[in-house]
Amino acid sequence: MDRLVCYDCGRTYSFGTAARCGCGEPLWFDIDDETVSWPDTGSESAGSVSYGHDGLWRYASVLPAAVPTGLAAAAGGTPLLRTPSIETPDGPRIHLKLEGANPTGSFKDRGTAVGISRVDGPVGTVSHGNMALSVAAHAAATDREAVILVAEDTPDSRLAMIAQHDPHLFRVRGDYGRLYDDTLEHDLGVAFLNSDSPLRVAGQKTVAYEICEAFRPAVPDAIVLPVSSGGQASGVWKALRELGSAGLIDEVPRIYLAQAARCDPIAQAYRLGASRVRPVTDEPTAAVSINNADPPSGNRALAAVDDTDGAVVSVAEESLLAETKRLAADAGVSVEPSCAVATAAVRELAETTEIGADEDVAVILTGSGYKYESPETDSTAVREIDRSDVPAAIRDLAS
Amino acid sequence: MDRLVCYDCGRTYSFGTAARCGCGEPLWFDIDDETVSWPDTGSESAGSVSYGHDGLWRYASVLPAAVPTGLAAAAGGTPLLRTPSIETPDGPRIHLKLEGANPTGSFKDRGTAVGISRVDGPVGTVSHGNMALSVAAHAAATDREAVILVAEDTPDSRLAMIAQHDPHLFRVRGDYGRLYDDTLEHDLGVAFLNSDSPLRVAGQKTVAYEICEAFRPAVPDAIVLPVSSGGQASGVWKALRELGSAGLIDEVPRIYLAQAARCDPIAQAYRLGASRVRPVTDEPTAAVSINNADPPSGNRALAAVDDTDGAVVSVAEESLLAETKRLAADAGVSVEPSCAVATAAVRELAETTEIGADEDVAVILTGSGYKYESPETDSTAVREIDRSDVPAAIRDLAS
Incomplete structure (x- = not known):
C-alpha cells in the first residue's frame, strides 16, 4: 500500500514523496476495492497466542502497516x-x-498505532494533548525517539502526563499553528504523525x-x-x-x-x-x-x-x-x-x-475525561461525616 | 444462579441471605459445570445492533446477571x-x-457491571479510589442512587473525579477498615458492591x-x-x-x-x-x-x-x-x-x-495511571524553545 491520492483533484503520489498535494489539499492512501472486506468473526492470531482482542488490526487488509506486537496491537476495538x-x-x-x-485514553491511538507500525526511526507530533500523549507512549513502547512539540500555554499537569513516556518534550513559544507547517516543510529526520497525515x-x-x-x-x-x-x-x-x-x-x-x-x-x-x-x-x-x-x-x-x-x-x-x-x-x-x-x-x-x-x-x-483535570466540585458535593453517623445518614437518603 | 458457597467449609447459602459464611470466610457463587464453556468466536447480539465488543458478557453463561445495555455492557474485553x-x-x-x-479506567468495572446488573435500587461501596469511581459511574448510567464512602485522607482531586457522576459522596472520619464491616452488618437499604462481595x-x-x-x-x-x-x-x-x-x-x-x-x-x-x-x-x-x-x-x-x-x-x-x-x-x-x-x-x-x-x-x-496525578516531572524533562529554533534543536537530537 504505497499510493497516496488527493481526494479533491485525484492526483496520485508515491508514499513518502509528498506531504500535501500540489493543489494544496491533504493526501490519503489509495485503497483497492478488492482489499476491502468484512473480517471473519473469529480472532486473528498475533504471535504465538491467539488474542481475543484484535483491535483495529481486524482491518489489517486495508491498512498500510503490518500487524505489530506491543502497545500498538491494543489500539481500537x-x-x-x-x-x-x-x-x-x-x-x-x-x-x-x-x-x-484506547490505551492512552483517546482516539488518537488508532492513527499512532498504524503510523508507528509503518515508519522507522524517530517520530514526532505537534499537539497539546491527546496526540502528544499517544505518540509519546507508542514511541516508548517501540524504543523510538519521540519529538513532541506543545504550545506555550500547555499546563504543567499535562506535560507531566506526557513526560512519563520519556519523549523529547518541547514547549514552543511563537505561532503554534505555523508549527504544523514547519514539520511538513523541513526535512528533520523525524516522521511527524500529525493529525491529518495519511498514515x-x-x-x-x-x-x-x-x-x-x-x-x-x-x-x-x-x-x-x-x-x-x-x-x-x-x-x-x-x-x-x-x-x-x-x-x-x-x-x-x-x-x-x-x-x-x-x-x-x-x-x-x-x-x-x-x-x-x-x-x-x-x-x-x-x-x-x-x-x-x-x-x-x-x-x-x-x-x-x-x-x-x-x-x-x-x-x-x-x-x-x-x-x-x-x-x-x-x-x-x-x-x-x-x-x-x-x-x-x-x-x-x-x-x-x-x-x-x-x-x-x-x-x-473521542477520549476519556478522567485524564484531565476534573471540573470543579462545589463544596456541597462531598459530606464530611463521622463513621458512627454513617448508618443514619444513609437511612436519611432513602426517606 | 442463586447459590452461594464457602470456598473453605463448603457451606451453601441462597443469594441475599448471608454476607459471610458462618465460619467467617467470604462466599462466592456456586457455578454448575455444564454452564461453563468457551463462547462461540462470533459476536453476541446486544439489542437491535450486533456489537463487535461483547466485553465480559461473552461469558454470560457463568455470570449471575443478565446482559445489560449502557455502560455495564462495556466492561471487560x-x-x-x-x-x-x-x-x-x-x-x-x-x-x-x-x-x-475498562470504561472507568480500572478492573473494578467488571465487578461493578455484574453487580449493578443483578441488584435493584441504591448501590454503594467503600473505597478511596478505583472502585468508588466505578460504582459512581455505573450507578449514574443506570439512574440509581450511589452511596460512596471514602477515607478521610482521600485527596480532593480524586473526589472531584468521582463527584462528576453525582453520587452521595461521604468522606468518613474514623476507622476506615471497620467501615467495610459496617456496610455488611447494617441493613441500610443499599446494596454494597464491596471488593470481595460475591457479585x-x-x-x-x-x-x-x-x-x-x-x-x-x-x-x-x-x-x-x-x-x-x-x-x-x-x-x-x-x-x-x-x-x-x-x-x-x-x-x-x-x-x-x-x-x-x-x-x-x-x-x-x-x-x-x-x-x-x-x-x-x-x-x-x-x-x-x-x-x-x-x-x-x-x-x-x-x-x-x-x-x-x-x-x-x-x-x-x-x-x-x-x-x-x-x-x-x-x-x-x-x-x-x-x-x-x-x-x-x-x-x-x-x-x-x-x-x-x-x-x-x-x-x-489493574488500572490506568493517567487517571491519577502523574509523577513529578523534573525540570529537565521539558525544554522551552522559540519556534524558529525548533528545526535546529531537532537536528541536534540526531547528532
Whole structure:
C-alpha cells in the first residue's frame, strides 16, 4: 500500500514523496476495492497466542502497516453502547463509541498505532494533548525517539502526563499553528504523525469500519463527531467511501461534525455554503482539544459533510459545558468538553428534526475525561461525616 | 444462579441471605459445570445492533446477571499484549492485560457491571479510589442512587473525579477498615458492591476467563496480579477452578500475588506458611490502592496461591516506584504504583527462577495511571524553545 491520492483533484503520489498535494489539499492512501472486506468473526492470531482482542488490526487488509506486537496491537476495538439513558422522547437512538478505551485514553491511538507500525526511526507530533500523549507512549513502547512539540500555554499537569513516556518534550513559544507547517516543510529526520497525515487518517478510519460492522447488515443513519483539524472526519469519510465502493454498505451514513462556537471555522464555512475553510480568530473555550482556528484538513472535512448530506454544528459554550456534566451524570461516561460537543450536536439536530426519532446515530466520544483535570466540585458535593453517623445518614437518603 | 458457597467449609447459602459464611470466610457463587464453556468466536447480539465488543458478557453463561445495555455492557474485553520490550533475556514471555481499557479506567468495572446488573435500587461501596469511581459511574448510567464512602485522607482531586457522576459522596472520619464491616452488618437499604462481595468476585473472574481463552488450547504458566482485599485474586482462582472443573483447561496456571512491602499482610502470612492472614500496621506507600492492612478476603487469596503452587511477593518501595517509571518508558503503559508491583514481582520471580525463561506469564495491570496525578516531572524533562529554533534543536537530537 504505497499510493497516496488527493481526494479533491485525484492526483496520485508515491508514499513518502509528498506531504500535501500540489493543489494544496491533504493526501490519503489509495485503497483497492478488492482489499476491502468484512473480517471473519473469529480472532486473528498475533504471535504465538491467539488474542481475543484484535483491535483495529481486524482491518489489517486495508491498512498500510503490518500487524505489530506491543502497545500498538491494543489500539481500537472499543465498545459501542446503546445508551437509552441520554436519549430524548423525540430523539434518535444513540450509540456511544467509547474511544477513551484506547490505551492512552483517546482516539488518537488508532492513527499512532498504524503510523508507528509503518515508519522507522524517530517520530514526532505537534499537539497539546491527546496526540502528544499517544505518540509519546507508542514511541516508548517501540524504543523510538519521540519529538513532541506543545504550545506555550500547555499546563504543567499535562506535560507531566506526557513526560512519563520519556519523549523529547518541547514547549514552543511563537505561532503554534505555523508549527504544523514547519514539520511538513523541513526535512528533520523525524516522521511527524500529525493529525491529518495519511498514515494517521488510515488508522483513524478504522473507527468507522467498527461502527459499520457493528450495524451489519444495516448502517447507522448518522455518525456524529467533534472536528478540529479535520483528520478524524477525513478518516470516517474515507472508511465510508471504501466500504461503499467495495459494495459492503448499501447506504452511506450522514456525517455530522461538531465544533465549539468559540472556534468554529468549519461550521462558519458550512453556513456560508463555501467549499473552503478560512482561518478564524478564536475565543478561549473549554473545548481546548478542538480549538483549531486554521484546520489543515478543514476543506476535506467540509467535503465529507457535503458528500454525505450531513452538516456542521456550532455548539454554544454553556451547552457544551452542560453536556459534559450530563454525560457523566446520566450515561456514566466522563469526557472532555471537546468531546461532549458531539452529543450536544445530536440534541440540536434532533430538535430541528435534521435527525429523526426513528434513526440510529453513532456518536464518537473521542477520549476519556478522567485524564484531565476534573471540573470543579462545589463544596456541597462531598459530606464530611463521622463513621458512627454513617448508618443514619444513609437511612436519611432513602426517606 | 442463586447459590452461594464457602470456598473453605463448603457451606451453601441462597443469594441475599448471608454476607459471610458462618465460619467467617467470604462466599462466592456456586457455578454448575455444564454452564461453563468457551463462547462461540462470533459476536453476541446486544439489542437491535450486533456489537463487535461483547466485553465480559461473552461469558454470560457463568455470570449471575443478565446482559445489560449502557455502560455495564462495556466492561471487560480488554487487550492482552505480548510485550517483548520489558522482557529480560533470562525471564519469561510477558503478556500484559490492560485493565485500564475498562470504561472507568480500572478492573473494578467488571465487578461493578455484574453487580449493578443483578441488584435493584441504591448501590454503594467503600473505597478511596478505583472502585468508588466505578460504582459512581455505573450507578449514574443506570439512574440509581450511589452511596460512596471514602477515607478521610482521600485527596480532593480524586473526589472531584468521582463527584462528576453525582453520587452521595461521604468522606468518613474514623476507622476506615471497620467501615467495610459496617456496610455488611447494617441493613441500610443499599446494596454494597464491596471488593470481595460475591457479585463483584463473579465479575472479576472474567479477566481470567479472557486470559485463558486467549491462550487456548494452552494456558499461561502463571498469572500475576496485585493483591489488596483479595477480591480479584479470589476471582482469578474461581475462574481457574470453574474452567478446570469443566475440563476446559488441562493445567492450572500458578497464581502469584504482589504486595507493597510497606503493607503486606498476605505476603507475611505466606512467608510464615500460615493459612490465616493477620492484620498488620502499615507504613505509607505510593501503592495507595492496595494499601489494605486487614484484607477481608486475605485467607481466600492465600488459599488460591497454595492451591495453584504460586507465591506472594513483597515489593520494596523503591522497586515499585522504579517499575512504574519503567512500564511507562519501556512499554508505553501508564499505571499506578499499585499496579506496577505486579511486573516488579515478575522480575523478582524470574531472578529466583521461580518463573522460568521458557514460560508465559500473564500480568493483570489493574488500572490506568493517567487517571491519577502523574509523577513529578523534573525540570529537565521539558525544554522551552522559540519556534524558529525548533528545526535546529531537532537536528541536534540526531547528532
